[in-house]
Amino acid sequence: MANVENRGNGSYRLTVILGYDEKGTPIRERKTVKAKNMKEAKKLLTLFEAEILTGEYFKAEDKMTLNNFFPQWLEKHAKDTLSPDTLQNYISILQKRILPKYGHFKLEDIKTIHVVNFINDLKKNGQRLDGKDGKLSASSVLNCYKAFNNVLSCAYRWKLIKENPAIGAKPPNGKAKKSEVYSKEELSQLMQLLDDKPLFWKTLILLAISTGAREGEIAGLEWKHVDFEKGTIRIEQAITEIKGKGVQIKGTKTGKERTVSVPEKLLEMLKKMELTSRQDKWKVRDLWEWPDHFFIFGNEFGKPIRPDSIGQWWRRFTKKNDFKHIRFHDLRHTSATLLINEGVHAKVISERLGHADISTTMNIYGHVLEEADKTAASHFELFFKKMN
Structure with a gap:
């Protein structure tokens, strides 16, 4: 009625x-x-x-501002659905970029044009928060959009707004620049440079190249994950560092576990490392900091290495040796590119890298696969010439 x-x-x-x-x-x-x-x-x-x-x-008393909604989004949604790294990133973006501009807005008053203007402003000069010159990278702009969209999408699902205004705003293109990789010749040079380096770092770098594992996954490896008889390593977790809480264990980026075969030479190096690690653990006994874990790349007290310190060591190493520098993460791309050029099936490479599905592998390495395909065709060309 x-x-x-x-x-x-x-x-x-x-x-x-x-x-x-x-x-x-x-x-x-x-x-x-x-x-x-x-x-x-x-x-x-x-x-x-x-x-x-x-x-x-929506009743007037149910209508709330973005500032008021933020803590509810954080406690009731974000903490349970986002990975620690993504959560920390989104919180930083919201607190530093979005709430100062739109926090006083009622949720229902945030329109698509506000999100469009927000994205457009981020593309201009002077938007970096680190004090450096230049514009934000495309991926940084995309992450800001994703954070805004995540909050508004949550408000929509909870029926606090009639629609998500971020959907109508075209997401920026966050494609990263083409990754640099090492050639076979450069890998040979790298092996020579690593030859006299500590076993800890030599093993870590060779493991990164041969398995294509991410920094956090390498830091999260434990001795229980190594099967010396089968010559495999199980990658099922990663280490992340959360501000104010230190390093913590989380799942892999895609949530997929995988078993990767490794070269015999690397297994020999791991066996030497394990012996030293067990001796260190026995020496410190009750001072062992992670009693339920035994990390491959932990310190003498069992604490896992911070993922960011891996990249820092790598940068110092390449600079000191005047060797071509690529990001540590690009060792992963080097691994994949090398396997593609050696004719390894894309499905096998996808499994080794831990991609969600093979389409991810095809999207990232499609250009490399195309080049390998052309090389394969050239073999037939030589074969056909012999027939004449």
Whole structure:
């Protein structure tokens, strides 16, 4: 049941009865609107009733600002659904970039144009927060959009807004620059440079190249993950560093576990490392910091290496030896590219890298596969020439 009451001066009160309580008292939902006449007011009443029946109507007291919604998003959604690294990144973006601009907005007042303007402003000069010159990278702009979209998407699912305004804003292209990789000749030079380096770092670098594992996954490897008889390493977890909490264990990036075969030479190096590690653990005994874990690349007290320290060591190493520098993560791309050029099937490479599916591998390394395919065709060309 619904009715309209003329309040005078073009003001009308719309009333919709939702039902009755245990005492028989009507449960009403009211809304005051402006209309030219009763006919227009009744049209507004029909829309009002429809909003209530479809769950799209929000009471004034239910409407909240983005600032007020942020802690609810954080506690009831983000902490349970986002990885530690992504969560930390989104919180930083929201607190430093989004809330200062839009925090005072009511959720329902945030429109698509606001998200569009937000993205557009990020593409301009002067948006870096580290004080350096230049523009934000495309991937950084995309991450900012993703953070904004995540919050608004959550508000939409909880029926606090009628639609997610971020959907209408075209996400920026976050494609990274083409990765650099080492050639076979450069890998040979690298092996020579590593020859006299500590076993710890020599093993870590060779493991990165041969398995294509990510920094966090390497840091998360434990001795229980190594099967010396089968010559394999099980990659099932990673180490991440959370601000204020230190290093913690998490799952792999895609949530997939995988078993990777490794070269015999690397197994020999790992055996030497294990012997030293067990001796260190026996020496410190009760001072062992992670009693339930035994990390391959931990310190003398069992604490796992921080993923970022791996990249830092790598940069110092290449600079000191005047060797071509690529990101440590690009050793992963080097591993994949080398296997592709050696004719290894894309499915096998996808499994070794721990991609969610083979399409990810094809998207990332499609250009390399195309070049390898052309090389394969050239072999047939030589074969056909011999037939003449």
